[in-house]
Each structure stands twice: as structure tokens, then as C-alpha cells.
Amino acid sequence: MSQTYLALDTSATASAAVLRDDDVAAHRSTGSQRNHSEVLAGFITEVLTESGIDPSTAKGLDGIFVGVGPGPFTGLRAGIITAQTLAHTWKLPVYGVLSLDSLAHRVAAEAFRIGAQEFVVATDARRKEVYWAHYDNIGGQPQRLYGPFVNAAHEVTELPVFGAGAGLYPEELFGITGFTDAVPDATDIAAYGTVALRRGRGLQPVEPQYLRGHDAKIPKQLRP
Amino acid sequence: MKHPIVLGIETSCDETGIGIVAGTNLLAHQVASSMDEHVAFGGVIPEIAARAHVTEFLPVLDAALEEAKVSIDDVDAIAVTAGPGLAGALMVGVAGAKALALATGKPLYGINHLIAHIGVGYLDASGADLSNVNQLGALLVSGGHTEMLKINSLTSDVELLGGTIDDAAGEAYDKVARLIGAGYPGGPIIDKMTREGNPQAFTFPRGLSAPKNMGTPAAPGKDRYNWSFSGLKTAVSRAVEQFEIRDMEVPATDIAASFQEAVADVITKKAVLAATEQGIDHILLGGGVAANSRLRDLLTERTQAAGIGLTIPPINLCTDNGAMVAALGAQLVADEIAPSALGFSADPTQQVSLISV
Numbered sequence: 001m002s003q004t005y006l007a008l009d010t011s012a013t014a015s016a017a018v019l020r021d022d023d024v025a026a027h028r029s030t031g032s033q034r035n036h037s038e039v040l041a042g043f044i045t046e047v048l049t050e051s052g053i054d055p056s057t058a059k060g061l062d063g064i065f066v067g068v069g070p071g072p073f074t075g076l077r078a079g080i081i082t083a084q085t086l087a088h089t090w091k092l093p094v095y096g097v098l099s100l101d102s103l104a105h106r107v108a109a110e111a112f113r114i115g116a117q118e119f120v121v122a123t124d125a126r127r128k129e130v131y132w133a134h135y136d137n138i139g140g141q142p143q144r145l146y147g148p149f150v151n152a153a154h155e156v157t158e159l160p161v162f163g164a165g166a167g168l169y170p171e172e173l174f175g176i177t178g179f180t181d182a183v184p185d186a187t188d189i190a191a192y193g194t195v196a197l198r199r200g201r202g203l204q205p206v207e208p209q210y211l212r213g214h215d216a217k218i219p220k221q222l223r224p
Numbered sequence: 225m226k227h228p229i230v231l232g233i234e235t236s237c238d239e240t241g242i243g244i245v246a247g248t249n250l251l252a253h254q255v256a257s258s259m260d261e262h263v264a265f266g267g268v269i270p271e272i273a274a275r276a277h278v279t280e281f282l283p284v285l286d287a288a289l290e291e292a293k294v295s296i297d298d299v300d301a302i303a304v305t306a307g308p309g310l311a312g313a314l315m316v317g318v319a320g321a322k323a324l325a326l327a328t329g330k331p332l333y334g335i336n337h338l339i340a341h342i343g344v345g346y347l348d349a350s351g352a353d354l355s356n357v358n359q360l361g362a363l364l365v366s367g368g369h370t371e372m373l374k375i376n377s378l379t380s381d382v383e384l385l386g387g388t389i390d391d392a393a394g395e396a397y398d399k400v401a402r403l404i405g406a407g408y409p410g411g412p413i414i415d416k417m418t419r420e421g422n423p424q425a426f427t428f429p430r431g432l433s434a435p436k437n438m439g440t441p442a443a444p445g446k447d448r449y450n451w452s453f454s455g456l457k458t459a460v461s462r463a464v465e466q467f468e469i470r471d472m473e474v475p476a477t478d479i480a481a482s483f484q485e486a487v488a489d490v491i492t493k494k495a496v497l498a499a500t501e502q503g504i505d506h507i508l509l510g511g512g513v514a515a516n517s518r519l520r521d522l523l524t525e526r527t528q529a530a531g532i533g534l535t536i537p538p539i540n541l542c543t544d545n546g547a548m549v550a551a552l553g554a555q556l557v558a559d560e561i562a563p564s565a566l567g568f569s570a571d572p573t574q575q576v577s578l579i580s581v
């Protein structure tokens with residue numbers, strides 16, 4: 001039976017895709033890291049319409065996958081609240097995918113080709129840090145061993161690194177050529193999500209993976 | 225459309241509010257607040273507020289639909305606060321509202337939070353009778369704003385007469401409450417303390433009230449209708465210090481009462497002056513500080529003396545909520561204002577002249 005999913009990711013850039021029977025039916029993304037809540041609704045309308053799905057009913061859609069980060073908070077929240085609200089209104093299931101896992105899924109074949117048994121995926125966490133996780137490579141299928149974490153680049157485990165984090169910190173991280181500007185995308189989220197759904201493991205709760213606290217300090221006068 | 229059913233979403237600060245109206249009839253009014261999580265910090269922490277909005281959005285939406293006994297299909301339009309407010313907090317409501325509009329095909333209005341505080345006055349539940357009002361004005365006083373507005377047309381022409389040039393009145397309350405060790409939020413705590421205190425014990429400054437700020441009716445100074453609370457806050461801080469360096473007990477209730485007197489005096493004096501000079505014959509009070517006993521009493525007294533009408537809506541409609549957003553949305557639909565394109569941005573510093581985006 002034909003399966004059709006909408007996927008979103010706003011952990012770095014903003015993107016939306018429709019995956020039908022494991023093929024990308026439509027895709028939109030922006031290179032910008034800043035205007036997620038402006039572009040996302042338009043992207044979703046476009047990918048659905050292009051796939052022959054009426055956005056106001058979502059008839060023909062089987063579910064939604066959304067990247068839950070980690071990623072800069074404001075953009076990340078835009079994607080998650082969008083996915084939750086769409087699923088709630090359309091009465092469809094929504095599944096969370098760790099955005100780093102989806103990027104690991106994309107790069108695993110290359111890691112296997114270059115003989116990297118274990119590897120790291122790292123993205124920009126701003127404030128001179130990266131979001132990252134450590135993967136084992138089982139025949140081109142990534143298995144997350146540790147993470148996700150947020151750290152300064154020099155604290156990341158010394159392994160080949162895929163993802164934009166490597167491009168930002170070339171001194172500290174051993175970036176793999178061709179992957180030093182890679183960021184998670186809705187097509188990765190969909191690809192990873194459908195595999196995880198079939199296997200019955202690897203999905204996440206649909207809530208933002210902040211990894212950092214809110215940073216607020218209790219003022220001096222209010223401390224006990 | 226005469227009585228459109230509109231669902232309004234408000235997330236500009238620490239309240240996740242969703243309300244539903246049919247024209248001027250309030251059908252649902254649901255609010256979840258993250259206030260408890262901010263108490264320890266003595267002020268609203270934007271990131272805490274934004275995180276709470278994500279958690280609360282759908283539960284509050286469901287509660288509102290249930291209270292109104294309508295389904296989302298019955299709704300004619302959706303409205304959401306686009307600004308002004310906290311960027312991260314606004315973004316959650318805006319993204320959620322866009323998703324709701326997209327998933328239902330309903331028109332969406334990105335609206336101005338300040339104008340929504342006025343819009344709530346058009347609801348039957350506000351208790352206002354605006355039918356014989358010639359020129360409506362609004363005084364908004366809260367933790368986020370202190371503004372005097374002239375409403376020529378709610379949906380197309382609102383004029384900012386005056387505002388605060390530094391802190392909002394509610395912020396000044398929070399800061400003073402912190403200075404005298406009274407807790408948070410400052411508004412209700414200080415208001416309660418004043419019952420035991422002497423409002424004449426200290427003479428605290430009324431900001432921007434000097435002749436050079438005020439000018440004359442013929443040659444008004446540029447701050448004639450503006451407020452400033454930073455000098456007042458400094459004066460309170462000095463008073464507290466005077467007692468502390470002498471190791472004397474700080475007369476907290478007298479300071480609280482004198483501070484409140486200064487705030488209520490300068491706000492109401494300037495608001496009534498602006499109304500009188502600008503031909504305003506009815507003032508609508510909005511914002512959380514509308515709950516303040518002294519502000520209400522003094523404003524009532526002074527508007528009466530000036531022959532100006534006054535509406536103070538029920539306090540749960542004065543504080544931030546979704547019903548006010550829905551109320552403004554319903555007026556926009558009724559006036560056939562075009563809905564917003566789904567690409568609009570949340571605007572943390574949205575000007576009052578931009579009523580809907």
C-alpha cells in the first residue's frame with residue numbers, strides 16, 4: 001500500500017518535503033538560518049500541492065515526521081509547533097526524528113566507503129559550540145552510540161566528522177570533504193523516519209531537544 | 225460577515241491565551257500562564273516563556289474549542305498576535321497559528337497586541353457601552369506597556385498620543401518590589417502592601433512633569449503625554465539605601481504606598497490631560513495594571529471630574545489573553561480588512577499604526 005509522509009526540519013535551515021513510497025515527491029528548503037517561521041507554511045503548502053494533496057484536508061497523507069533538533073531554539077520551535085498543530089488538526093500521527101540521526105543516515109554510506117567504522121555528526125550550536133553525536137557504522141547503517149551533546153569543538157571525540165560543525169572548526173575537527181557544510185534536511189528526516197517507523201525503533205518524542213538550559217540567573221537580591 | 229466566529233491566539237509574553245468570539249459575543253477564554261516559573265527570577269525570562277508556549281499551545285487550543293462548543297471547522301477566521309512582544313514567544317504563536325490556518329484553509333490575521341487590548345472593549349463581556357462615544361481613547365498599563373492611544377477607527381486608524389520612554393509601569397513595580405524585598409510579581413504585592421502604608425510618607429518624583437517637559441497647550445513639550453519611571457525607581461532605591469546604611473529597618477509599606485501613589489498620580493494625570501486636550505470623551509483601560517486599586521480609584525475620580533467616560537473591563541480580559549485577539553480579529557473581518565499572507569513575520573517592536581500585517 002502506498003505510503004505518503006510530510007517531513008519538516010528547522011534545526012538549522014528550514015525545509016519541507018513529501019515522501020511517497022520512499023521517493024521524494026516534492027521538496028523546498030532555504031539556505032537561511034533565520035526566517036523559519038516566515039517560509040515554513042509556504043513551503044508546506046507548495047510541497048503538498050505539488051504532490052497532489054489538498055492542504056486543507058491532507059487527504060492521502062499518512063503522517064508527519066519532524067526534526068526535533070538539537071538546533072537553535074527559536075527556529076527549532078517553529079518546526080515542532082507547526083508539525084504538532086498540523087497533525088492535531090489533520091488527525092494524523094506525528095513522529096520526532098533527532099535531526100543529527102537523519103544527517104547520520106544520509107552520510108553513512110560515504111562513511112562506509114571511506115572505511116570510517118565510527119564517525120561523528122556535528123552541526124552549528126552557535127556560541128562557539130557544536131551539537132554532535134557519535135555513531136557506529138554497521139554496513140552503511142548508522143547506530144547512535146553517544147549523544148546528542150553540545151560542546152566546544154575541541155571536546156568532540158576524535159573521529160571523522162560530517163556536518164557543518166566540521167566546516168566551522170577545521171582546526172579542531174577532522175571534516176570529511178564534501179560534507180563540511182551539510183545540515184539536516186526534511187528529505188533526510190523523511191528517509192530516516194520511514195526506516196525507523198518500519199523497524200519500530202529510533203524515533204523520538206515530538207518535543208524540542210534543547211540540550212541547553214534557559215540560562216536565566218536568579219538576581220542577587222532574590223537569592224536566599 | 226456580521227458575527228464571524230474568530231479564534232484568537234496570544235503568546236507575546238508569558239501567557240498562552242486562546243479565545244473564541246462570535247462577533248462581540250465571547251464564547252471561550254482560555255489562558256495558561258508560565259508565571260510560576262518566572263517568580264524565582266523576579267521577571268519574565270523570555271526563553272522560559274517560549275518553551276512553555278510550545279507545551280501549552282495544543283492543550284489550550286482544545287480547551288478553548290471545548291469551552292466554545294465549536295469545532296475548528298466552524299471557525300471563520302484565525303487571528304494571532306504578530307507583535308509587539310518577546311521575539312521567541314511571539315514566534316511560537318505565529319508558527320502555530322499559521323499551521324492551523326494552513327491545515328484548515330481558514331484566513332489568518334496577524335494582529336497588533338496593543339490594539340487587541342482595545343479590541344477587547346468591543347466585547348459585550350467587557351461591560352463597555354461605546355454606542356454614544358464620540359472619540360474613544362485607551363490607556364494601556366502593564367508589565368510590557370504604558371500607552372495612551374486615540375482610536376479614530378479600531379481597524380484602520382489608531383494614534384499613539386504618549387507612552388513610556390523607559391520602563392513600563394509594571395516593570396517599575398517589579399523592580400521596586402525587588403528593591404524592598406517584597407517578591408514577584410510586584411503589582412499585586414505592592415498594591416496589597418499599600419493598605420498598611422502611608423502614601424504621603426515619601427515624595428517620589430513624577431517623571432517628565434516639569435514645565436520644560438510639559439510645555440503649554442499651545443506649545444506642548446515633546447513629553448507632554450509621555451511617562452518615565454526610571455527616575456522614580458532610582459529615588460526608591462536611594463530611599464532604601466538611606467535606611468540600610470544606617471542599619472535601620474526599611475519602612476517597606478510606606479515606600480510601597482508612596483511609590484504607588486507616584487505611579488498612579490502621574491499616569492492618571494497625564495492620561496486625563498491627553499484625553500481632555502485631544503477631544504477624547506471615553507477612556508478604555510487595559511493591561512494587567514488595570515487591577516491596581518489606586519490606579520482604578522484615581523482614574524475613576526479624575527475622569528469623572530473631567531466629564532470623561534471610563535470602562536474598566538473585567539480584569540481577566542485586561543491581562544494578556546486570546547479573547548482580545550479574537551475580538552480584534554472579529555472587527556477586522558466585519559470591516560472587510562484583507563487577511564495576512566502566510567509569509568508574515570512576528571515583529572517584536574510592531575508600531576501601533578500597524579493594526580494587522
Ligand SMILES: [Zn+2]
Nearest residue numbers: 366368511544
Ligand atoms: Zn499586553
